[in-house]
Every structure is written in C-alpha cells, then in structure tokens.
Amino acid sequence: MDIERVDRIIDKHRGEARALIQILLEIQSDNRWLPKEALTRVSERLQVPMTRVQHIATFYKAFSTVPKGRHEVHVCMGTACHVRGAQRVLDKVQDATGIQPGETDSDLRFSLEIVNCLGCCALGPVMEIDGKTHGRMSPAATVEALNDYE
Amino acid sequence: MDEGMKNMSKILLKIDGKDVEAREGMTILEAAQSAGIDIPTLCHHEKLEPYGACRLCNVEVEMRGGTKLVAACLYPVEQQLTVRTRSEKVDRIRKMILQLLLAHAPNSRELQRLGNEYGADKDRFEKESSFCINCGLCVRYCAEVKKLNAVGFVSRGATREISFVPEIAARECDQCKECFPLCPTEALQAAYVLAEALASFSPSFGLESKA
Numbered sequence: 130m131d132i133e134r135v136d137r138i139i140d141k142h143r144g145e146a147r148a149l150i151q152i153l154l155e156i157q158s159d160n161r162w163l164p165k166e167a168l169t170r171v172s173e174r175l176q177v178p179m180t181r182v183q184h185i186a187t188f189y190k191a192f193s194t195v196p197k198g199r200h201e202v203h204v205c206m207g208t209a210c211h212v213r214g215a216q217r218v219l220d221k222v223q224d225a226t227g228i229q230p231g232e233t234d235s236d237l238r239f240s241l242e243i244v245n246c247l248g249c250c251a252l253g254p255v256m257e258i259d260g261k262t263h264g265r266m267s268p269a270a271t272v273e274a275l276n277d278y279e
Numbered sequence: 280m281d282e283g284m285k286n287m288s289k290i291l292l293k294i295d296g297k298d299v300e301a302r303e304g305m306t307i308l309e310a311a312q313s314a315g316i317d318i319p320t321l322c323h324h325e326k327l328e329p330y331g332a333c334r335l336c337n338v339e340v341e342m343r344g345g346t347k348l349v350a351a352c353l354y355p356v357e358q359q360l361t362v363r364t365r366s367e368k369v370d371r372i373r374k375m376i377l378q379l380l381l382a383h384a385p386n387s388r389e390l391q392r393l394g395n396e397y398g399a400d401k402d403r404f405e406k407e408s409s410f411c412i413n414c415g416l417c418v419r420y421c422a423e424v425k426k427l428n429a430v431g432f433v434s435r436g437a438t439r440e441i442s443f444v445p446e447i448a449a450r451e452c453d454q455c456k457e458c459f460p461l462c463p464t465e466a467l468q469a470a471y472v473l474a475e476a477l478a479s480f481s482p483s484f485g486l487e488s489k490a
Binding site for chain 1: 429
C-alpha cells in the first residue's frame with residue numbers, strides 16, 4: 130500500500146486524532162490489512178503515540194496486522210451448522226487450501242476463519258466467501274466453490 | 280469564612296475502626312496510607328493516575344445498611360464512610376486474585392510475599408507462565424511520566440501483553456530503564472531485550488508491503 134493512499138484517507142478526516150479508528154478501518158478495507166508503515170504514518174500525522182495505534186489495531190478483530198488473502202473464507206461452526214456436518218466442510222476447506230483457521234496461504238489467495246453463526250441456520254452448513262453465502266455445502270461442493278475464486 | 284471552607288473539604292471517615300481525617304478528592308488508599316494503615320497494591324504508583332487493574336486493594340465499604348467491595352485506589356473518600364481493609368470476604372478475594380496471578384508469574388517475589396500473607400496456594404491453578412500480570416505500570420510510567428510511549432499493550436483479553444515499539448525503544452530505552460524496577464514480576468526486562476534484539480535485527484522488518 131503506498132503512502133499517498135494512506136495520506137488521502139487521513140486528509141479526508143482532516144488528520145483528527147478522534148478519527149483514528151475510522152481511518153484504520155478505511156485503510157483496512159482498502160488494503161485488507163494494516164502494514165506497519167501505514168500505522169507509523171497514521172501515528173505521525175494524527176499525533177497519536179504508536180503504542181496507542183498498535184493497541185487499537187491489535188484490539189479489534191476487524192483489523193489485521195498480518196497480510197490477508199484476496200478472498201476471505203468464513204466457515205460457520207455454529208450449532209446448527211455443526212450438527213449438519215460443518216466439521217467435514219471445514220476439513221475439506223483446510224485440505225483444499227492447505228491452511229488452518231486464522232491463517233493465509235502463501236499465494237495470498239485465501240484467508241480462512243471460522244465463525245459462530247451467520248444467521249441463516251436453515252442453509253447449514255454455511256460457508257461464506259467474500260461475503261457471498263454458500264448454503265447447504267457438501268465437502269465436494271466446497272471445493273467447487275473455492276475453485277471459482279482466483 | 281476561611282475556617283468554614285476548610286471544614287467543607289475536610290472529611291472524616293473510619294478505617295478499621297480508626298478515625299481518619301482526609302481531604303476531599305483523596306482516595307481511600309491515600310487516606311489509609313496517611314493514617315499508617317496498609318492496603319496491599321500491585322498496580323498502584325503514586326506518580327501515576329489510579330488504574331484499578333489488579334483489584335488487590337479491594338476493601339469493604341459500609342453502605343446503606345450493607346457492605347460493598349470497592350477498589351481503594353480509585354474510590355474517593357466520603358464523609359462518615361466506614362471502611363474495612365481486612366475481613367473474611369476481602370481476604371478471600373485477595374487470596375483468589377493472588378492465586379490467579381501466581382499462575383502467570385509463580386516466581387515473582389512480590390507475589391510470593393503477598394501469597395504467604397493471604398495463604399494463597401501458588402499451585403491452585405495450572406501454570407500459564409506469561410511472567411506478566413498486565414498491571415500496566417511500565418506502560419503507564421512510560422506514557423505519563425516519561426511521555427515516551429516506548430512500551431504499550433497489544434491484543435486483548437487473555438492474550439494481552441506488553442510490547443515495545445522497536446524504533447522508540449532503540450532510541451530511548453537504553454538511557455532510561457526506569458520502568459524495570461517498577462515491575463512486580465520482573466517480566467519487563469525479558470520483553471525489552473526481545474524488542475531490542477528485533478530492532479537491531481532489521482529496523483525495516485515488516486515495512487515492505489506488496490504492490
């Protein structure tokens with residue numbers, strides 16, 4: 130991520146320290162993660178200590194301080210999905226992508242997370258890729274769905 | 280008039296049956312200390328803002344016919360307040376807190392001393408040695424007194440820990456190190472050495488981002 134993009138986001142909030150979280154959120158959605166140089170820039174321009182920026186960037190789950198893949202895969206492990214075989218879906222996703230929940234593959238293609246409920250239990254087991262819901266998954270359908278994302 | 284003003288800000292309270300005179304705005308802890316009554320603390324430091332993290336300074340306060348547990352380092356004194364710094368309930372809670380903290384820092388001499396006093400069993404909980412009890416003394420001292428912000432907290436909840444900012448630590452910590460003796464567990468040194476090693480290893484580590 131280049132520093133001009135970070136600067137543009139900071140300028141939009143007139144460099145106000147109170148907009149810290151909003152600025153971090155925008156950088157996160159722009160870049161998928163928060164590189165250290167971006168955090169340093171935010172700290173300098175907002176006159177907020179780096180320790181505080183770090184504390185906030187590591188506190189909220191919405192932020193990531195490690196690179197994230199191009200596609201976010203969420204496998205629901207809620208009760209309803211669990212009894213409908215979410216574990217087998219998750220195993221298959223782990224097999225196909227080679228990563229564990231919380232990890233990102235080395236090609237930065239996928240980041241995998243488990244979630245506890247996506248709110249559509251009738252569609253279980255549910256998997257979400259980049260916000261798109263894939264319902265009634267079977268292990269085979271899982272691999273097919275993943276193949277649609279490069 | 281002057282005399283009246285003085286009386287206004289003078290507060291009389293009872294700590295462990297002893298009459299104590301305090302000024303308005305003082306905390307129970309400060310009032311107790313001025314009267315020579317000892318309340319154990321871990322996260323308190325007179326140069327720093329009260330924090331209320333360790334909860335070891337829990338005391339019982341009589342209120343509306345019952346009692347309430349409050350953190351002495353945060354609770355402001357009130358007129359005619361009755362405080363008990365030792366009671367069965369208070370001791371039980373301090374013992375539990377110490378047992379939980381000892382699971383994180385079993386070798387801390389400060390914790391062992393207090394543990395003995397309150398009969399805490401250091402093996403009560405499975406060891407989870409983080410060597411840090413998140414009292415925040417180093418973090419707050421660096422921010423409030425030194426205004427350097429070289430050390431801060433990262434992450435949250437059970438995984439929260441202190442972390443030095445390598446760029447600032449490399450520049451400032453060598454000639455300061457004032458936070459070291461504050462640490463009740465002696466954990467800080469290890470964390471600092473680690474950060475120093477990282478900073479000298481590669482100052483630009485993690486800076487390269489992909490296009």
